[in-house]
Amino acid sequence: MGEEAVMSEFKHLVIVKFKEGVVVEDIIKGMEKLVSEIDVVKSFEWGQDVEGQEMLRQGFTHAFLMTFNKKEDYYTTFVTHPSHLEFSSTFSAAIDNIVLLDFPTLLVKPSPAPEPAPAPAPAPA
Amino acid sequence: MGEEAVMSEFKHLVIVKFKEGVVVEDIIKGMEKLVSEIDVVKSFEWGQDVEGQEMLRQGFTHAFLMTFNKKEDYYTTFVTHPSHLEFSSTFSAAIDNIVLLDFPTLLVKPSPAPEPAPAPAPAPA
Numbered sequence: 001m002g003e004e005a006v007m008s009e010f011k012h013l014v015i016v017k018f019k020e021g022v023v024v025e026d027i028i029k030g031m032e033k034l035v036s037e038i039d040v041v042k043s044f045e046w047g048q049d050v051e052g053q054e055m056l057r058q059g060f061t062h063a064f065l066m067t068f069n070k071k072e073d074y075y076t077t078f079v080t081h082p083s084h085l086e087f088s089s090t091f092s093a094a095i096d097n098i099v100l101l102d103f104p105t106l107l108v109k110p111s112p113a114p115e116p117a118p119a120p121a122p123a124p125a
Numbered sequence: 126m127g128e129e130a131v132m133s134e135f136k137h138l139v140i141v142k143f144k145e146g147v148v149v150e151d152i153i154k155g156m157e158k159l160v161s162e163i164d165v166v167k168s169f170e171w172g173q174d175v176e177g178q179e180m181l182r183q184g185f186t187h188a189f190l191m192t193f194n195k196k197e198d199y200y201t202t203f204v205t206h207p208s209h210l211e212f213s214s215t216f217s218a219a220i221d222n223i224v225l226l227d228f229p230t231l232l233v234k235p236s237p238a239p240e241p242a243p244a245p246a247p248a249p250a
Contacts, residue, residue: 008170011172011188013138013140013188015138015140015224015226031233032233032234035233035234036234041234042234042236042237043232043234043235043236044232044233044234045133045230045231045232045233045234046230046231046233047136047226047228047229047230047231048228049226049227049228050196050227050228050229051225051226051227053225056223056224056225057224057225057226058224060224060226061226063136063138063226063228065190067236071175098181099140099181099182099183099185099224100176100178100181100182101140101172101174101176101182101185101186101187101188102174102175102176103172103173103174103175103188104172104175105170105171105172106170106171106172107168107169107170108156108157108160108169108170108171109157109160109161109166109167109168109169109170110168111167111168111192112167
């Protein structure tokens, strides 16, 4: 299996616990604006933990994942971009705890090709 | 922007610090085998942090990200699958620290359609 893994992209993963009282929606809006302004961000997705296994999530609640075509897009273009620098100070002020991992992705099991859209259900008789 | 976010998939994110002496390659091989055996795992990718900002990664070194079509595929099929139960004990014995987040993904900035493959470089003269 290992040999089949495809080195594909570069990911910037951030998991956070926000400070109490922070309006998370505002932070996320800022992040959405940020990624829309910086072309080298190839994709951006995020989520909020729904399971609530407090012991396993160690207080972290949100994950943010940005994808770049290559490492340099992240380190050279994204990190130094004025919009990023501006947002970083807002973001830093809002977080209680953070883990940040930056890594080239090894895609072991690629998603299957999307299935064709299902035929519409027949109208009820 | 927020309104345009697409609720798409369910992600199982694990970040870990392995115990000293653990052969990480063996663990990853086990994980590759696991995801190949369980159909509901739609995609699996992982990476090892390359930046080494120890303060920001808090000792965590690896991220593992599994994608499912829906939450039930994870909670009902994956978690209870015999291969998962078997692998979990191996995995648990290898880790020094772990954070686990399970969340429906909001894809804010989807990847652009893949570009056509570039024309092959001309042979050297």
